[in-house]
Amino acid sequence: MNESDAIDPSRRDALVFGRDLLLGGAAARWAGPSPAQAATANDPQAPVTVKLTLRVNGTAKSLALDTRTTLLDALREHLHLTGTKKGCDHGQCGACTVIAGGRRINACLSLAVMHDGDEITTIEGLGAPGHLHPMQAAFVRHDAYQCGYCTPGQICSSVAMLEELRRGIPSHAGADVAAAPTATPDELRERMSGNICRCGAYSNIIDAIGEVAGVRT
Amino acid sequence: MKPFTYERATSTAQAAARAASVPGAKFVAGGTNLLDLMKIEIETPAHLIDVNGLDLAKIEPTPDGGLRVGALVRNTDLAADARVRRDYPVLARALLAGASPQLRNRATTAGNLLQRTRCPYFYDPDQPCNKREPGSGCAALAGYRRMHAIVGTSDACIAAHPSDMAVAMRVLDAQVETIRADGTTRSLPLADLHRLPGSTPHLETTLDAGELVTAVVLPPPPGGVHVYRKVRDRASYAFALVSVALVRQADGSGRVALGGVAPKPWRSEEAERALASDPQAVVDGLLKDARTSPDNAFKLTLARRTLDAAIADARSSR
Ligand SMILES: Cc1cc2nc3c(=O)[nH]c(=O)nc-3n(C[C@H](O)[C@H](O)[C@H](O)COP(=O)(O)OP(=O)(O)OC[C@H]3O[C@@H](n4cnc5c(N)ncnc54)[C@H](O)[C@@H]3O)c2cc1C
Ligand code: SF4
Ligand code: FES
Ligand code: FES
Numbered sequence: 001m002n003e004s005d006a007i008d009p010s011r012r013d014a015l016v017f018g019r020d021l022l023l024g025g026a027a028a029r030w031a032g033p034s035p036a037q038a039a040t041a042n043d044p045q046a047p048v049t050v051k052l053t054l055r056v057n058g059t060a061k062s063l064a065l066d067t068r069t070t071l072l073d074a075l076r077e078h079l080h081l082t083g084t085k086k087g088c089d090h091g092q093c094g095a096c097t098v099i100a101g102g103r104r105i106n107a108c109l110s111l112a113v114m115h116d117g118d119e120i121t122t123i124e125g126l127g128a129p130g131h132l133h134p135m136q137a138a139f140v141r142h143d144a145y146q147c148g149y150c151t152p153g154q155i156c157s158s159v160a161m162l163e164e165l166r167r168g169i170p171s172h173a174g175a176d177v178a179a180a181p182t183a184t185p186d187e188l189r190e191r192m193s194g195n196i197c198r199c200g201a202y203s204n205i206i207d208a209i210g211e212v213a214g215v216r217t
Numbered sequence: 218m219k220p221f222t223y224e225r226a227t228s229t230a231q232a233a234a235r236a237a238s239v240p241g242a243k244f245v246a247g248g249t250n251l252l253d254l255m256k257i258e259i260e261t262p263a264h265l266i267d268v269n270g271l272d273l274a275k276i277e278p279t280p281d282g283g284l285r286v287g288a289l290v291r292n293t294d295l296a297a298d299a300r301v302r303r304d305y306p307v308l309a310r311a312l313l314a315g316a317s318p319q320l321r322n323r324a325t326t327a328g329n330l331l332q333r334t335r336c337p338y339f340y341d342p343d344q345p346c347n348k349r350e351p352g353s354g355c356a357a358l359a360g361y362r363r364m365h366a367i368v369g370t371s372d373a374c375i376a377a378h379p380s381d382m383a384v385a386m387r388v389l390d391a392q393v394e395t396i397r398a399d400g401t402t403r404s405l406p407l408a409d410l411h412r413l414p415g416s417t418p419h420l421e422t423t424l425d426a427g428e429l430v431t432a433v434v435l436p437p438p439p440g441g442v443h444v445y446r447k448v449r450d451r452a453s454y455a456f457a458l459v460s461v462a463l464v465r466q467a468d469g470s471g472r473v474a475l476g477g478v479a480p481k482p483w484r485s486e487e488a489e490r491a492l493a494s495d496p497q498a499v500v501d502g503l504l505k506d507a508r509t510s511p512d513n514a515f516k517l518t519l520a521r522r523t524l525d526a527a528i529a530d531a532r533s534s535r
Contacts, residue, residue: 047220067265068218070252090253091320103293103322109249110323113223114267161318169297172313172453178302193453194317 052116056081057125065112072096072107075122083123083152087196094195097153097160098122104160106194123152126159135159135212142208146199154195158209161191165213183213219261226268229429230400237398237427239264244429246289247323249316250332257340259349273431276300282437285394288327288430292382293318295326305435307443307462311385314447317454327430330383330393330410331422334376334480335456336365347373348418355418363512364456368504369479374418375508378411378481379456385445387482388462388474392434398427404434411481418480441466442531446523447476459519465531469493473524475503478516500524 048067053060056079063078072089075081075098087095089108096107099121127133132140135155145151165187170177173190181187188209197205210217226232226244236242241263245251254260273287276298284300295301296312316324338344338356345354357365357375366377391407410422424430444463449455460476470493474484488502500521507517 045220048222050223067221067223089256091249091317094317094319097319104319105323106249106317106319109247109252109320111223111245111248111252111265114245114248114269157319164293164318167297169293170302170309170313171318172310177296177306177309177313178299190453191318194319196454 050113052113054079054112054115055117055119057121063112067111067113069112070108071098071100071105071110071112071115071120074112075107075120081122081124084156085149085152087149087153087198092196093150093153094157095150095153097157097195099156099160102160102163104157104164121156123156126155133159135208138208138211139205142204142211143201144204144208145197145201150195150197150199150201154192154197154205157195158192158212161188162209162213165191183215185210185215185217188213188215188217218255219258219263221262222264224264224266225270226266227270229271229273229396229431232266232268232271233396233398233427233429234400235427236266236429237425239266242266242427244268246325246328247291247320248328249320249324250328254333257342259340259342268429279434284435286326286433286435288325288432290326292316292321292324292326292329295382296321304438305385305389305443307388307445307464308382308385308435310443310445311381311447311460311462314445314457314460315381326382326433329380330386330407330430330433332380333421335379336376339376348376348414348421351417351419361512362510364458364477365510365513366479367507367509367513367516368483369413369481370508371414371416371418373416374414374480376414376418376480377477378479380482381445381447381457381460381476383407383411384460384474384476384482385462386433386435387484388464388472389439390436392436393430394432394434395424395428395430397425397429402431407433407482408484414480439464439472441471442534444527444530444534446527446530448519448523459516459523461520461523461527463524463527463531465492465528473499473503475520478504478507478520496524496528497521 049064050067051064053062075084084098085095087093091106091109097104098107101118127136135158165183168180170181171190173186174181206217243262245265245267273289275287277285279285292312296309302309339346339348344356347355355374365375386407392404393407393410394404396402441464447457447460449457457477462474465471473489474482485503488499491498
């Protein structure tokens, strides 16, 4: 096996990572590139490492990760972007919300390897002290947090949420699902229901989002 | 999480063949259910076949005026499709009543149909569960079962199917298209996809080993007024206690399916013939074999009232 065989992240086809390659099994004949480092052939329970590239906040980051690594752990533990938070690790709280390929998702319920080549935006990529994103600035102005743990997820989620509204994606709050949605307080609340705030800062959160959306909440 | 090898599927036929031949292989689509279960080692695939690269993300008209929804169409995109919103609003509404926007952005059509139960004992490896570990017993039968099913259950398992989308697809008479490991394709009614638990609750669908869902086909629009009414413990981001998918025609006749009460979307074409004359008879028919406990007997009343409320919604929206 050739360790220097780079895996082209733009190749969406015929990638196999795993023990079969070492074994020279069907998969090796069927597919091309080699795994970065495969498990020992006689231990089916050994970790499997893959190489992948994430485009995080505009910069390509090459990583060699255990296949089990979630996108959340790749960001936090491997790229040290700790703005994205781990609340529940089970899709139930929204603290891990990032924008992947233009869509907000729960980074805890996605594998990093499934995002090879994807464009990921985290809270660090939205803005930083000195050049805050308008949503970050609004959260500060409205004191839209107490402990702040849910805040990065709330902000990433709300930025993507306003884009979803702009694109006309409907929500459960709309009376007529066929009609184009409008930004109303009820719409904003329903659309932010995937982000839980343990401190209950909801009223200020909705005020901050409402200000950016141009809605009185 | 147990270690696993990983590959990207390159064609539907190849994916199905690989899934049947590689020991411990499983498909992953959005991953929002499978990964959740892998973290607590209730699912322990040795090999993941990532189907996301397959060309199954389109929504296309069928020759007879229906719609073919690719297995990889995200829940958000299906709910946002103009044809679905206009012609099958019960489906758009059911999708939007499920999970959260973040989850719907990842969750796929096939993954949603094949998501596993939310029975809390199934999620707890320290509890006996016939679905997780055949023959170990059912902790829910002696436990707290407020969320559990009341019809279609067995002495081995009383788990409910959690999908909202599937309830709407059932009321729309959807067909599921698949490809099998030998490359043959078939189409089966959604009604036949999920099994009742009987004595084998670990067998949840009628799919063969390696069989890949490629699409869900909606027959031509049924017309009428569409309602999806979901009752849950909080206003959003919670599973259904009871839900009603209703397609009601101007003369009061129509179709009804219930969610939250059974191991699969629950519909009776025979019972719903009474819809125009006696809506409560529809619920009587649907729930005639119900077996409840003090924890979940409220679902009998809730189902009646939710159907009433759905009919009132349908009346007022004309
Ligand atoms: C906190 C939370 C709340 C939720 N609330 C709701 C709710 O209110 N209502 C609701 O309906 N759902 C709810 N869900 C569930 C959610 O809808 C499902 O997790 C999602 O639809 C699964 O789709 P997926 O593509 O991510 O599936 P995956 O997790 O990728 O796969 C699920 C299963 O389907 C199999 N599979 C996937 N694609 C195929 C295919 N093409 N052919 C054959 N098999 C395949 C996989 O092998 C796996 O067994 C919730 C989930 C969470 C985490
Ligand atoms: S109801 Fe079914 S899933 Fe729940 S514990 Fe019993 S056997 Fe397991
Ligand atoms: S950490 Fe991902 S949803 Fe809670
Ligand atoms: S500010 Fe503490 S969880 Fe939201």
